[in-house]
Amino acid sequence: MQFGIFSVSDITRDPVSGETPSEAERIDAIVQIALKAEEVGLDVFAIGEHHNPPFFSSAPTTLLAYLAAATRTLILSTATTLITTNDPVRIAEEYAMLQHLAKGRMDLMLGRGNTAPVYPWFGRDIGQGLPLALESYNLLHRLWREDVVDWQGKFRTPLQGFTSVPRPLDDVPPFVWHGSIRTPEIAEQAAYYGDGFFANNIFWPKEHYIRLIRFYRQRFEHYGHGSQQQAIVGLGGQAYIARNSQDAKRAFRPYFDEAPVYGHGPSLEDFAELTPLSVGSPAEVIDKTLTFREHFGDYQRQLFLIDHAGLPLTTVLDQLDLLGGEVVPVLRKETEARRDPQAPDGPTHASRVRAKYGDLAPRQPRPNANRGDNVTGGSPYSDTAADLSAQYPEL
Amino acid sequence: MTSPVTAVPLKLAVVSAGTSDPSSTRLLAGRAAGRAAALLSGNGRTVATDVVELREISADITAALVTQLVKPGLRQAMTILGEADGIIASTPVYKAGPSGLFTSFIDVLDNDxxxxxxxxxxxxxxxxxxxxxxxxxxxAMFAYLRALTVPTSLFAAPQDWGDPALTERIDRAAFELALLMESGFARQVRDQSWQSYQHEYGSAGGTQTSIELDTDLMRLATGGSAWRPPAN
Structure with a gap:
């Protein structure tokens, strides 16, 4: 099982100091947070995508590529990459490039995005958000698996004889998580392709997505990717940890009370009781996190939200010391002890290469020499069967 | 003789946004509820009346409005409305519209x-x-929710409490409500035509959790595109 953190990239005023970090300070901070995550033994760092203030992360692959160079073991991911307002062709290109630079230490999570004006800013219709997301992923899935793609869709200009470059590392596409808590179609798509399914697990009632995750597992099995226990499930969650319960509540309360999403509403105690939020000692956070498995079954990835709501960098780094030093080691041990033997490990590039090639050498696509284009012949790559050719529309 | 349909106990829900205790808003709703229950009992029907006092869950309503968190008090109110065969909804008017507490409550209910x-x-x-x-x-608000409002509206300014015409209107509205509750209209629409209305997964107070596989979107989830060739 993989443990890590995910950030929405908000730049929020620290309600205790009254200071709001500059974009430059917050971007520097997120790099330190990611490096610290690796240092304390976490497996995953994931960053959100936004196109409006007060968020900074509009270009996740740029940040993640920098982090890839500065880390050695951390899996770099997103939470989420917008499958609606990004052109799937650009997603295919950018994330394949990231995959090469990170030597496979990456994956991505797709989501629709819920900031209404972003759709028109990028020329999209939020009313068509779901079909747009489904169609865009169908194309993205092909772009990473077929050297030459012909495509006619409703939402982007057609493609004839298009090759997305670079081809995925070792010709093994990046692993994809589909993030959703209330859309059966997204669960169906994740199941159909044998991809991962991620529930952000910030708000409950959990009953809705307990059912959605069960549906995903059933459909994963239906489509022949393995048993229900072998489906790949990820969960979010949020925690604030201190040595003892009282200190945790005292320190986190002012941030909770003014948090952008749930501040000025329910009390910290109510929210912690009714949602996955845990605020307390390492033992309390461990106990609550272990209940997730009871609700959702064995799962492969647990991400915590720890750097939001204006928490200063020093606090976040202290949180990481506690999370990596005291909470996650126990969670690893306990989840391992309880795990169904059928439940798979979290996906990695290495495991996916092994699944595809066994002991054989992975494919390394080499373009044909000096062709100048990829539309006048069968294939742009020297190892592709000669009879594979692009289908052109009839005039 | 009681048929299987008439043997089913009926549930009546009263929603009051009155803020004082006692409240004339609650009193008006209560009188209508009492009349409706009496009419139904007279026809041999068992009626259980649940009262949702919005004042008691005002903090829950605010929390749901600003954070989407549904606390237990609000959850219970949603369950009562979801299970009701008939509803009496009563609000004070302060500024030429239903009170903010009342409209906030309506705002956090699922559309279906x-x-x-x-x-x-x-x-x-x-x-x-x-x-x-x-x-x-x-x-108009209840039309948006696709509820079936009875023809007679109830309204009481201070002087109406001394006017027998108010009681007549209460009786009339209660009769209309009782008739519609007895007819089983809501149950039949929901049993036989529920899928013809638009729903979101998890809506209808959390009870809408069936997943339809035979849809265009579900097919689109399994490859291909939403593009269709233009018809000749």
């Missing part, structure tokens, strides 16, 4: 929670100048 349910609309105010709020605003 009240489909086809018969509803008596009621309002109280400090002056008769607010008399059209029920017909002009509340009726």
């Amino acid at each position: 929670l009240l489909i086809a349910k018969p509803v008596v609309l009621a309002a109280t105010a400090g002056t008769a100048r607010h008399a059209l709020v029920v017909d002009d605003q509340m009726r």
Whole structure:
């Protein structure tokens, strides 16, 4: 099982100091947070995508590529990459490039995005958000698996004889998580392709997505990717940890009370009781996190939200010391002890290469020499069967 | 002789946004509920009445409005409305519209929670100048929710409490409500035509969790595109 953190990239005023970090300070901070995550033994760092203030992360692959160079073991991911307002062709290109630079230490999570004006800013219709997301992923899935793609869709200009470059590392596409808590179609798509399914697990009632995750597992099995226990499930969650319960509540309360999403509403105690939020000692956070498995079954990835709501960098780094030093080691041990033997490990590039090639050498696509284009012949790559050719529309 | 249908106990829900105790808003709703229950009992039907006092869950309503967190008090109110065969909704009028507490409560309900349910609309105010709020605003709000509002609206300004005509209107509205509840209209619409209304996964107060596989979107989830060739 993989443990890590995910950030929405908000730049929020620290309600205790009254200071709001500059974009430059917050971007520097997120790099330190990611490096610290690796240092304390976490497996995953994931960053959100936004196109409006007060968020900074509009270009996740740029940040993640920098982090890839500065880390050695951390899996770099997103939470989420917008499958609606990004052109799937650009997603295919950018994330394949990231995959090469990170030597496979990456994956991505797709989501629709819920900031209404972003759709028109990028020329999209939020009313068509779901079909747009489904169609865009169908194309993205092909772009990473077929050297030459012909495509006619409703939402982007057609493609004839298009090759997305670079081809995925070792010709093994990046692993994809589909993030959703209330859309059966997204669960169906994740199941159909044998991809991962991620529930952000910030708000409950959990009953809705307990059912959605069960549906995903059933459909994963239906489509022949393995048993229900072998489906790949990820969960979010949020925690604030201190040595003892009282200190945790005292320190986190002012941030909770003014948090952008749930501040000025329910009390910290109510929210912690009714949602996955845990605020307390390492033992309390461990106990609550272990209940997730009871609700959702064995799962492969647990991400915590720890750097939001204006928490200063020093606090976040202290949180990481506690999370990596005291909470996650126990969670690893306990989840391992309880795990169904059928439940798979979290996906990695290495495991996916092994699944595809066994002991054989992975494919390394080499373009044909000096062709100048990829539309006048069968294939742009020297190892592709000669009879594979692009289908052109009839005039 | 009781048929299987008439043997089913009926549930009546009263929603009051009155803020004082005692409250004339609650009193108006309560009188209508009492009349409706008496009419139904007279016809041999068992009626259970649940009262949702919005004042008691005002913090839950605010929390849901600003954070989407549904606390247990609000969850219970949603369950009561979701299970009701008939509803009496009553609000004070302060500023030429239903009170903010009342509209906030309606705002956090799922759009499909009240489909086809018969509803008596009621309002109280400090002056008769607010008399059209029920017909002009509340009726439109419940039309959006696709509820079945009864023809008679209830409105009471202070002087109405001394006027027998108020009791006549209460009797009339209660009769209309009782008739619609007895007819089983809401249950039949929901049993036989529920899927013809638009629903989101998890809506209808959390009860809408069936997943339809035979849809265009579900097919689109399994490859291909939403593009269709133009018809000749």
